[in-house]
Amino acid sequence: MRSRLDPRDLAGEVLAGIAVRPARTVLTVLGTVLGIGALVTTLGVATTAGNQIAGRFDAATATEVTVDIPEPIAPGSPPVVAWESLDDLARLNGVEAAAAYVTTQPGKEPDVRANTVRDPGRVLDRVLPVVGATADLPAAARTTVAAGRFFDTGHITRRDRVAVLGAQAAEQLGLTRIDNQPAVFVDGTPFTVVGVLAAVGRPDQQALAGSVIVPWTAGADALHLGPARTVVVTTALGAAALIAEQAPVALSPNDPAALTVNAPPDPAALRTGVADDISGLLLILGLVSLVVGGLGIANVTLVTVMERTAEIGLRRALGARRRHIAAQFLLESAVIGLLGGVIGASLGVVAVVLVSVGRGWTPVLSLAPVLAAPVAGAVVGLVAGLYPALRSARLQPVEALRGPG
C-alpha cells in the first residue's frame, strides 16, 4: 500500500500555494526578475551594439576596397600595374565599380587657374592636386556629378584635355557653372571643364573633392602623372573580403604581394570583440543579482515552510508522504523562479528595444538567451527550494500538527 499523488493534483496544489500570497509571490519573483532581466539586457545590448558597429561597416565600408600601388622601382621601368589591367579587376564577380587614378605628389601640385578673370585683385592661382583617373571613378568613389558630366572612355582614348572638378576645387576656383564651357589652366595647359562632382561618399576618398580630375591619358601627356597609384573598388555586399583577396592578383599577376590592400575588417570578428568588451562586467552583475534572487527565493520559501507547518502536518495526516511535501515546496519555488525568468526575459527584451530606440539602433537579440532565461530562472528556483523542501519533508507530523497555521 502506497500513498500516491496525481501530478495534476500536485500542480494544482503548487499553483494554489503560489496564488494565495500574491504580494509575497511578487516580491519573491522580483529578485529573479532583476537577475534574469539584467542578464538578458546585457546580452541583448551587447549584441545590438556589436551589430550596430558592424552594421556601419556592412552598410558602407564593408563594400569598399582600396589598393595602393607602389612607385615603379626606377623611373622608366614598366609600371607595377598597367592601366589596362583594371579591366581584369572590373571583370571579377562581385565588383560593382572599379577605378584607378594617380595623384600629383604632395608638394608638387601644379598651379591651377580658371579662365574667367573678373576681379584682378583676387589671387586666382590655386595650388590644387591633379588626379589622372579612369572613367568609372564616380561610381567607385561613391560620388556623382552635380553639374555637367564625367569624362568617358572616349575622352580617355582620344586623350582629350577635359577636366572634372571636385566640389571644393570648383568653389576655390570660383567656377559655379559649366554651361559656358569654362576652362582651367593647369601649369598653363588648358583643360575644358565638363563637370563638377557632388560630395564624395567614401570616407577614404575625400581628397577627390579638392582635386582637378582629368583623363589619365591627358594627365600623362600634359603633366607626366605616371602610372596608376590607387585603385578604388566598390563591391557587392559581402564580397569585399573576397575581392580584397583577388584584386592584387588581377591587377598585378607578376607581383601581387607588392600591392597593399585596404579591406574592411571582418564584421563577424568585430562583432564578437565588441560584444565581449561590453558584456563582461555587466554579465557578472547579472549573475550576482541572479544569485541574490535565488537566495531571496530560498529565504521566502523557508519562511513559508515554517508558516505552513500545520498545513504540512495536516497533509501528512491525510496520507502525504515526505516526498509529496518536498515536491510541493520544491515545485513552488521552481515555478516562482520560472515566473521570474519569463518576466525578466520579457523586461530584458523590452529594455534592449528601448535602449536601441534611444540610440537609434536596430535591436538585435539572439534567441538562445531569451529562451534559456526561463529555464535558468526555474533552475535557480529549484536550487533555492532544495533546502526548504528538505526541511519541510523532515518535519514530524505530530509536531507539525501543533505548529502555527
Place this chain on the structure above:
Amino acid sequence: MSAIIELTGVGRTFASDPPVPALADVDLLVHAGDYLSIVGPSGSGKSTLLNVLGLLDLPDSGSYELEGVETIGLGDGERTAIRGARIGFVFQSFHLLPHRDVTENVMLGDLYTGGRRSDRRDRARAALDRVGLSHRTGFRPTHLSGGERQRVAIARALLGDPALLLCDEPTGNLDSTNTAAILELFDDLRRAGTTLVVITHDDTVSRRAARRVRIADGRLSER
C-alpha cells in the same frame, strides 16, 4: 463484529530525565461501528494515545493491529498510506486551509490516497451534504462559524471513506450550541455505521459515546 483497533500491551516512554511514561501497558479493542470516547485530564497521555492510534507516532512496545494489520514494524511510507486511507482525523483546531474554499478543503481528503479525480468534487459535495453544509460549498473557512468549520473538517475526514474517525478534542474550540450540533452529527454518523473514537477532557462530550474509557497517568480503565 470485526476489530478495527486492537492495542495489546502498548507502551510509550519519552526520553527525558527522568523518563516520562506517557502510555503504559495499554490494551484496547474497538469494533467496527463502535462509538468510543477516551476521556482524561491534560497530561494523562491522551495525545500520545491519539498519535499512536493515528499512526502519527510509534509505540516503544506492544502491538497495534488496525483492521487486522500489524502496524508496528511497517515503514514510514506504508504507515502514511494506511493513515491517509483508513483513518479520518478531526482536530480541535480544524486545520482547514484558509485560502481554499470549503469544497477544496474537503477535496484534500483523498488527494494522497488515490481517490478518483474525476468525481472528487462531487464526492466532496456529497460529504458536505452529509454534514449539513451543502449551502456553504463556495465559502472560505474564515467566513464560517467554528461549528461549521469543524463540520467541514469532518466532511474532509469522511471523504476517503475511512475505517475509523479519530477525533481529538473535536469540540474544544466550540461553544455549547455548536458542540451540541457536532455531537448530533456524531450520533448520525454512528447510526450510519461509522467507527468513532473521540478523545476529550470534556465529560459532556464523552457521555454521548456508547463506550467510555478513562485515561490517567498513561493507563486505561473502562467504565
